[in-house]
Amino acid sequence: MSLLEVSDLHVKVADREILNGVNLEVNPGEIHAIMGPNGSGKSTLTNTIAGQEGYIVETGDLRLNRTNLLELEPEERSYAGLFLAFQYPVEIPGVTNMEFLKTAVDSHRKQRGDTALSSVEFIKNMRALVTKLDFNPEFLKRGVNESFSGGEKKRNEILQMLCLDPKVALLDETDSGLDIDALQVVAKGINEFRNSNNAVVLVTHYQRLLNHVVPDYVHVLLNGTIVKSGDASLALDLERKGYAWLEQDTGP
């Protein structure tokens, strides 16, 4: 049974059709990479799956573990097991990272009928997690993403992913703007997260993250549709040849 199923998805943003018929099936234990040039619709796909306002689904189906995501609010999609690591994580000044993470985890627990964790217990868990990921514990005291560097913001997304332990993690260009060290930390987090019951969808421009996190499938998104799928070697081809050869293949 597939974890995430995207079928014939057509999406409009501000009256412009951005996605025209995307199909994607992600099974437990798999890592998928979605690649494509700027403007091909990668972020539209992730934002639509996460339930961002303004992304109008014209037709198509979106299911996570058989649940129809299109009927759910963003927080309900999160409870269903979806996680989106943002390309541009948002700053929430004055709310500490620790408080934010606890509120999120408690919301999930409440949804499952569990009681909230005590602060002591939660802090203990978080300390263990940040140590494992080589993050500076100071990180937890600061405002959410507030004056974080680009790399810190992306690490924070990985930390949230590990806290919430979703079924499907969509990572929207989590590798962009990272230096080599930060890239390795992020890759370590993803490898830490993955298991045979969950799945990861990496949206990326570049091959370099895929050296650390090897995908089972690589898809190329062009002009709002997936024009080619293959194994990890496709990413290497793209790195060498660019996207133009695919554009010619699918051109009008």
Place this chain on the structure above:
Amino acid sequence: MVGAGHRPLAEAVFHMTSQPVKIAPWLDAKQIEQTIENTRLPQQRKDPWKYTSVKQVLQRLDSPFEKTDQLPNHNGSGVLVGDFGTPMISSLARKYVNQIANNSNNVLPSLNLLRAQHGYAIVSNESNDSVRPAVQIPASDSCERILIVVQEQANLEIMEHTSGGNRVIECLILPGGQLVHRRIQPTTTHVEYNSLTVNVMENSSYQMMQYSVGAQLRRNDIVINIEGEGATVDVSGGWKLSDISHLDTQLAVNHRAKGSTSQQKFHGVVGDSARAVFNGRIYIARNAPKTDAHLQNKNIATSDGAAIFTKPELEIYADDVVCSHGATSGQLDEQQIFYLRTRGIPDDRSRELILEGFLAEIVEHEEGASVLGIQPRKVDAP
């Protein structure tokens, strides 16, 4: 001498009585009345009363006040509290009452003096960093005059509550003195007026935090005069207004000596049909080079009926200064809300969390958090 500005007030209800000044009998009431007569009186719908009814403030001043003779509590170490006739206080009172707040642009402190039911002084003589002298100015629905003097090198902490009265505070911080002043303004259904004038001398510091929630009408006039080199002023605070509350804060920091610094930082959340008015002003005199002065006011409106009027002002006559100012009014950021919701935090809780964070940025004190309805930070960092 009847100026054009007179008539609106004359038609208001303030009556001169030529009674002696009850709380400060050494002052000449006739002379004060004459000053009032000679002063260009505030006009409705013009700065600095553009958005707040001066008439209501004057009417309140002319209606009976609750009588009180309650003196503030204090922790006893190095602080003197007493009415203006108290030995060791009376000479200071004679020297400073009606002198510090003697502002030709604002007649309300003079009117307060004529109506005041209660007057007292707080004097700190001591410097003690381990047990700071601390005084609680209680809330009162009275007309009060307060003098605060921080002597040279002394320090003092003031916790002030306001509630529907007319209160004028005159404050002097002598060289090297330090004053931390917290002002809590809980809900009141009255018309409340507060005037605060602080003269800050060389190398002294004044830190003030003001936290306000709803009132029928609440006006805070704050004037801080930096009169000595190297002084530090830090004024911050916030408000959370709902229903039909009206809050007006007029804050001026006047740099009149070189090498001083000032910060003004206020955050406000305004909902329902409430109104928030903020006017923050930095004035830098010609003789105040090397001044470092910053002013920031941010507001979030949480309803269509909320109104925010904010104006930052800079008036600079000196060279070689560092200044910044900014004021914003907006709504909750949808992108922030979406971000929190994707983490499983429900929509309403997401909004609350963002507003709490916004106010938490200007709150450094438990009671401040509590009056603004912010949960004390539940999760401490490791």
